[in-house]
Amino acid sequence: MxxxxxxxxxxxxxxxxYESNSEEALRELFDRYQLQQAGITSFNYFFEVFGRINTGLWDLYDRGLIDQSVIRTERFHKVFSAAGLDEYKLSLQFSGDYLSLLPRKKNxxxxxxxxxxxxxxxxxxxxxxxxxxxxxxxxxxxxxxxxxxxxxxxxxxxxxxxxxxxxxxxxxxxxxxxxxxxxxxxxxxxxxxxxxxxxxxxxxxxxxxxxxxxxxxxxxxxxxxxxxxxx
Ligand SMILES: [Mg+2]
Missing domain, CATH: 3.40.50.1000 (HAD superfamily/HAD-like)
Structure with missing residues (x-):
């Protein structure tokens, strides 16, 4: 070269x-929000759904088709819904907590x-x-x-x-x-x-x-x- x-x-x-840090943050919040008790089968299932939806949204963002506010307001609503929990307000609160917790991870x-x-x-x-x-x-x-x-x-x-x-x-x-x-x-x-x-x-x-x-x-x-x- x-x-x-x-x-x-x-x-x-x-x-x-990003992958490890995101998984750590999601696992912490999954427990804090008691999502299993709320009806989502397991963390692994939640994490798998998140991965699929998150990748799709960032791809749209990278291609200039959506802006970052859509990711902030819709991402977890889509994840929650796809995982069987239709709770928009809760998903917004979860999104805010995820965005403040994630960058503090150090991996x-x-x-x-x-x-x-x-x-x-x-x-x-x-x-x-x-x-x-x-x-x-x-x-x-x-x-x-x-x-x-x-x-x-x-x-x-x-x-x-x-x-x-x-x-x-x-x-x-x-x-x-x-x-x-x-x-x-x-x-x-x-x-x-x-x-x-x-x-x-x-x-x-x-x-x-x-x-x-x-x-x-x-x-x-x-x-x-x-x-x-x-x-
Ligand atoms: Mg990169």
Whole structure:
């Protein structure tokens, strides 16, 4: 690989372990709201329904078909209904609690902390993430990794969300580098990889499940540790 002058990272599912953190938060709230007593078969069933509905909604969001407020107000109503509990008000309250609890969870993807530690003295680094300043900032500090980054660029602050070129250019402006000097690391083929490519930035696709695809990518990795050999 060529040599780079700065590194951009996605946050959710790339550094911050959204899956584990989400499961922990949901399990806590499932018990707190006594959802089993309210008629939902089991946590595992609830979690499976959540996974399906959540993925579908974020996919619509990434394609610009719904905005984040729909996720906030409708996601758990859909999950509750699909799991057999039609309680809109309760679902709204649950949603609020989930959104405040989730970012306070601290699990990172395996190797994330070590990789950032290794990269920090070698490159200026930035986070490029779709989301709100407060929530994404809380995730970074809960995970204990804020200090590794020279800039944290959310779609809220940039006024542009991945895969738009604008958010990548905003981040590079903050770091003071050109697209050809940067590399973007992320887990999403559309938002991270296609977005970075459109901005003229090389890309690393973090693909731990080895999902099949036919995109042309600068580098593909299955674990974060693999990056230490090339950066
Ligand atoms: Mg991601």
């Amino acid at each position: 060529k040599s780079y002058k700065c590194i951009l990272f996605d946050l959710d599912h790339t550094l911050w372990d 990172l993807l395996p190797g994330a902390q070590d990789l950032l530690q290794y990269l920090r003295p070698r490159y200026p680094m930035g986070v490029v993430t779709n989301g709100f300043d407060e929530i994404q900032g809380t995730k970074l500090s809960s995970g204990g990794i804020s200090h590794f980054f020279s800039t944290i660029v959310t779609s809220q602050r940039a006024g542009s969300k991945k895969p738009s070129v604008g958010i990548f250019m905003f981040a590079l402006g903050e770091l003071g580098f050109d697209p050809a000097e940067a590399i973007m690391i992320g887990d999403n083929l559309q938002t991270d990889i296609a977005g970075a490519r459109a901005a003229g930035i090389d890309q690393v696709y973090f693909n731990p499940r080895q999902a099949a695809h036919d995109e042309k990518i600068t580098l593909e990795i299955r674990t974060l540790n693999e990056l230490r050999a090339v950066l």
